[in-house]
Amino acid sequence: xxxxxxxxxxxxTRNNTGAHGPSRRLKRQCEVATDPATHxxxxxxxxPRRVRxxxxxxxxxxxxxxxxxxxxxxxxxxxxxxFAGFRGFAQTGPHAKDGRVFGxxxxxxxxxxxxxxxxxxxxxxxxxxxxxxxxxxxxxxTALFNWLxxxxxxxxxxxxxxxxDRQRSTPAAIDAxxxxxxxxxxxxxxxxxxxxxxxxxxxEVAKQLxxxxxxxxxxxxxxxxxQMREEQRAAGxxxxxxxxxxxxxxxxxxxxxPPVIRIKAPQTGETIIHDQVQGDVRFGNDVLDDFILLxxxxxxxxxxxVVVDDHDMGVTHIIRGDDHLTNAARQRQIIDAMxxxxxxxxxxxxxxxxxxxxxxxxxxxxxxHEYKDLGYLPEAMRNYLLRLGWSHGDDEIxxxxxxxxxxxxxxxxxxxxxxxxxxxxxxxxxxxRQASDEALADxxxxxxxxxASPDLRAKLIAAMPGLKERAKTLVELxxxxxxxxxxxxxxxxxxxxxxxxxEARALVGRLKxxxxxxxxxxxxxxxxxxxxxxxANGLKLGAIAQPLRAALTGRSTxxxxxxxxxxxxxxxxxxxxxxxxxx
RNA sequence: GUCCCCAUCGUCUAGCGGUCUAGGACGUCGCCCUUUCACGGCGAAAACAGGGGUUCGAGUCCCCUUGGGGACGCCA
Numbered sequence: 001x002x003x004x005x006x007x008x009x010x011x012x013t014r015n016n017t018g019a020h021g022p023s024r025r026l027k028r029q030c031e032v033a034t035d036p037a038t039h040x041x042x043x044x045x046x047x048p049r050r051v052r053x054x055x056x057x058x059x060x061x062x063x064x065x066x067x068x069x070x071x072x073x074x075x076x077x078x079x080x081x082x083f084a085g086f087r088g089f090a091q092t093g094p095h096a097k098d099g100r101v102f103g104x105x106x107x108x109x110x111x112x113x114x115x116x117x118x119x120x121x122x123x124x125x126x127x128x129x130x131x132x133x134x135x136x137x138x139x140x141x142t143a144l145f146n147w148l149x150x151x152x153x154x155x156x157x158x159x160x161x162x163x164x165d166r167q168r169s170t171p172a173a174i175d176a177x178x179x180x181x182x183x184x185x186x187x188x189x190x191x192x193x194x195x196x197x198x199x200x201x202x203x204e205v206a207k208q209l210x211x212x213x214x215x216x217x218x219x220x221x222x223x224x225x226x227q228m229r230e231e232q233r234a235a236g237x238x239x240x241x242x243x244x245x246x247x248x249x250x251x252x253x254x255x256x257x258p259p260v261i262r263i264k265a266p267q268t269g270e271t272i273i274h275d276q277v278q279g280d281v282r283f284g285n286d287v288l289d290d291f292i293l294l295x296x297x298x299x300x301x302x303x304x305x306v307v308v309d310d311h312d313m314g315v316t317h318i319i320r321g322d323d324h325l326t327n328a329a330r331q332r333q334i335i336d337a338m339x340x341x342x343x344x345x346x347x348x349x350x351x352x353x354x355x356x357x358x359x360x361x362x363x364x365x366x367x368x369h370e371y372k373d374l375g376y377l378p379e380a381m382r383n384y385l386l387r388l389g390w391s392h393g394d395d396e397i398x399x400x401x402x403x404x405x406x407x408x409x410x411x412x413x414x415x416x417x418x419x420x421x422x423x424x425x426x427x428x429x430x431x432x433r434q435a436s437d438e439a440l441a442d443x444x445x446x447x448x449x450x451x452a453s454p455d456l457r458a459k460l461i462a463a464m465p466g467l468k469e470r471a472k473t474l475v476e477l478x479x480x481x482x483x484x485x486x487x488x489x490x491x492x493x494x495x496x497x498x499x500x501x502x503e504a505r506a507l508v509g510r511l512k513x514x515x516x517x518x519x520x521x522x523x524x525x526x527x528x529x530x531x532x533x534x535x536a537n538g539l540k541l542g543a544i545a546q547p548l549r550a551a552l553t554g555r556s557t558x559x560x561x562x563x564x565x566x567x568x569x570x571x572x573x574x575x576x577x578x579x580x581x582x583x
Numbered sequence: 584g585u586c587c588c589c590a591u592c593g594u595c596u597a598g599c600g601g602u603c604u605a606g607g608a609c610g611u612c613g614c615c616c617u618u619u620c621a622c623g624g625c626g627a628a629a630a631c632a633g634g635g636g637u638u639c640g641a642g643u644c645c646c647c648u649u650g651g652g653g654a655c656g657c658c659a
Contacts, residue, residue, distance in 0.1 A: 130659045165658055195659095222657065229656090238585040239655055260657055278588065287586055287655095295657040302659045326587060326654045349589070350652070358652080384595095387608090391596055394607040413596075415589050416652060423595065423609045433622075470621045480620090499619095530618090545618030557620035 123155030124316045127181075127188070128195075128306070130162040131173035134367030135180035137419060138321065138351040138359050141385045145348065146319045147186040148386070148407040158313055159188040163196045164305055180368035185378050185400070193313060195305050202300030202308050205338065206261045206293040214337040215293055217259035218245035219252075240289035243267075261294040265333045273328045276346040276409040283329040291330055303327065307334045310343060319346040319409075322416075346409050349389060349416040356418055375473030377435070377443070380428035387427075388417045397430060429472040437464035440477070447478035451485045459484045463567045466559025483553035483564065488572075489579040495556035496549075500580055504547035509581035511548060512574055521570040523562040530562070551580040 125146040129139050150157035159181070163169040181188070209215035218241075220228075225241070232239045245252075246264060253259075266285045273281045293304045300308075306327075310318060318328075325347045335342055353359050366374075371381055382400055391413065392398065392406050432440060441460040445452045460467075460481060471477035483490075492500065500508075514533055518525055534541050545561045552564050552573060565573050 128659095132659075162659060168658080225657085233584070236584050240585090281587070283586075289655090292657055297657080299657085301657070306659085321653090322588065323653055324659095327659095329587090347588085352652080354594085356651080387595065389595090394597060396595090396608050417596090418594065420594050420609070426609055429622090466621095469623095495619095527618095534618095540618080542618045549619060555619090559620090561618060 121316070123150055123153040124158065124314045125150040125155065125319055126158040126160055126310065126313060126315050127186075128160040128162050128309075128320070129177050130165065130168075131170060131177060132165060132168040133173055134176040134369070136359065136367060137371070137385070139177075140180065140184060140368045140381075141351065141388060142320055142348060143181060143186050144184070144382060144385050145346075145390070145407075145412070146317075147188075148403055149317060149319060149409065150189075151404045152407045155316075156189045156314075157186070158190060158193065158315070160193040160195060160309060160313065162302070162305070163194055164199070164300065164302065166196070169196075176367060176369060183372050183378055184368060184381060193309065195309060198305070198309060198312075199300055201312070202305050203294055203298060205308050205334075206300065206304060209263065209293065209334070209337055210261055212337070213264070215261050215263050216246060216290075217253070218262045218290075218292075219254045219257050219259045220244060221257070238287070240287075241291065243290055246290060258296040258298075260292045260296045262290040262292050263333050263337065265290050265330075271329045271332050273325070273332065273345055275325070275328075276344060277349070277412045277414060278322075278325065278347055281325065281329075283326070288330055288333060293334070303330055304334060307331045307338075307340075311335070311338075311340050315343055317344045317346065319348065322347045322350050346412065348412060349414055351388065352416050352418045354419055354421065359419075375447075375475035375477070376424065376428050377431045377474070380424070380431040383431070384424045384427045388419070389413045397427070425472040432468050432471060432474075432477070435468070437461045437468070440464055440468055440474075444474050444478050444481070447474060448485060456485060459567055463559060463563065466563045470557075470559065480558070483555070483558060484567070486554060488575060490551075490554040490576060492550060492554045493556070496554050499546050499550040499556060504550075505580055507544060508547050508551050508577050511544060512577040512581060515565075515570075515577075516574060521566065523560070523566045526565050527562045548577075551577050 127139075127143040127146050129135060129143075135143075147157045149155075159178075161174055161177070163174070178192075206215060210217070228242060228244075229239050241262070245259075245262070265288045269285045271283045271285055271288065273283075275281055291303055292301050294300055309315075328345055328347070332342065351359055368381075372378075379400060382403070383398055386398060386403050386407075387396065390407070390411055392411060398406070435443075438461055441457050441464060444460060445457055448456060463481060463484060467477055467481055470480055511530070511533065514529055515526060518529055530544060531541065533539075534544055546556065549558050549561050549564070550556060552558070552561070552568060558564055568576070
């Protein structure tokens with residue numbers, strides 16, 4: 001695609017350069033000026049009907065601020081054909097899981113669609129991953145934003161698996177995506193749509209377009225096209241299909257060659273995508289080529305499938321990665337040709353790895369399940385991901401319920417963000433400290449594998465207050481709780497080893513005798529006894545706490561030592577102490 | 584090559600023409616608390632990419648340069 005386009009605007013060569021958010025705002029403003037002029041509002045619920053904004057030329061005037069951006073949840077009323085989409089869409093029923101009726105029930109619509117009055121409609125978002133790999137952190141964020149947006153508007157969040165690439169799609173990847181979403185707590189409504197199963201409907205649309213003269217058959221072979229591109233490259237020309245079959249008469253058909261069906265895209269004018277994040281993005285139509293709708297084997301291309309599925313699923317808001325921005329312009333050709341309503345777009349800036357490079361396996365693009373294995377909490381993950389590209393003033397800790405309440409499209413940032421594990425750790429640590437001891441114990445227990453038991457659970461809970469403020473992940477938590485399950489005689493790590501000098505061991509022996517006399521085995525009593533002992537012997541508390549810690553946990557760090565004593569219990573504690581004395 | 588997007592501390596970001604001596608968070612460093620490690624508290628270093636304009640006034644608006652990223656498949 002892509003042919004060079006002289007800019008249409010008089011005083012700009014690039015329409016949106018530089019660190020100039022406001023130009024974007026301007027464009028959004030422009031959108032307000034044009035959209036309501038030609039369309040009726042469909043969504044009213046959360047966006048007050050707005051007065052038309054000042055015309056574009058009035059830029060020096062007021063509101064370029066985010067709060068005055070156009071009502072993004074405004075879209076044109078669908079035309080009748082819209083509903084035709086529902087036939088053949090057998091995979092989904094009319095009800096969301098929670099029983100709410102959602103989407104456009106054709107009956108209701110047909111009786112209402114002619115009204116000039118707006119009506120309240122459900123916001124429908126979707127997450128549409130292709131199962132050619134695991135769900136990575138970027139995809140997870142996209143899913144989160146879609147989920148948040150729909151939940152905020154009490155709308156519907158749908159999941160569609162784009163499995164039309166039969167070569168690369170795998171059931172394992174589908175499972176990974178589903179498990180990842182479930183772990184993250186991003187529940188979707190209604191049934192999952194599998195795109196491949198809808199190929200017939202996609203083809204039907206292509207044929208309809210063909211019949212309407214909005215598409216045509218092209219007999220150019222892949223080799224021929226490759227050669228064409230080669231020549232274009234060599235000549236330094238934009239690379240795009242040159243429309244060689246666009247106007248050929250039917251008599252030129254090649255009888256033995258199966259043709260592809262290409263869209264007959266407009267060649268003049270421009271296509272404007274009113275993007276809620278990027279602003280109005282304009283593409284000269286001469287840049288758009290006649291891309292393929294239906295392959296020569298009769299299967300639909302992605303470009304066709306997404307449009308048809310989004311339409312049939314009643315998707316009103318498309319929130320997806322920035323890498324689809326240029327696709328949006330092409331998809332619009334299909335939408336327009338079919339006379340369907342255009343969805344609201346929000347293209348999220350892509351995420352980068354810690355090193356600023358593209359997200360890849362070695363740069364933090366772990367499968368989302370790996371974050372689970374690393375010991376992160378879903379809620380922390382959600383909070384972290386949310387802040388990566390979305391903000392609410394200076395707020396950092398934003399629990400999910402609060403996020404649902406606050407989330408909007410206008411506070412999505414426009415520049416790419418890097419993942420930062422340090423910050424993730426910090427956020428996770430916060431949520432761990434916040435969590436109840438019981439919940440944390442239950443989340444940590446599985447990490448103990450075969451050692452998990454009701455007894456261990458009880459010990460974990462007892463030790464949790466001291467444990468959780470020291471850990472940033474569940475893995476760290478489990479690690480620092482190892483002393484609970486360690487068997488005697490304890491293995492000492494290097495630091496503990498050093499702590500236990502002969503003098504220290506003697507000291508542990510004396511403390512053992514002291515504790516044997518303790519009237520009751522709890523932290524306050526043991527603490528008091530130890531302090532008396534320290535005072536009587538002119539020792540600092542630290543001087544006895546550290547050897548004790550080494551003897552009881554095998555390490556140099558642990559929760560408060562008297563808590564450790566209490567959790568371990570009298571017999572085990574004294575035995576561990578004894579082990580070190582007699583060495 | 585063509586088209587598109589982006590640009591404030593190392594990182595995530597606030598900033599909506601005057602209130603910016605640019606705020607917060609993570610990270611880093613120092614101090615305090617303290618039985619260790621943490622947690623917590625206090626403090627420090629740390630940014631408007633460069634250049635032109637517009638304006639009485641620009642981190643904020645416009646343009647250019649530079650630098651990043653994306654898209655250009657009978658992949659999705």
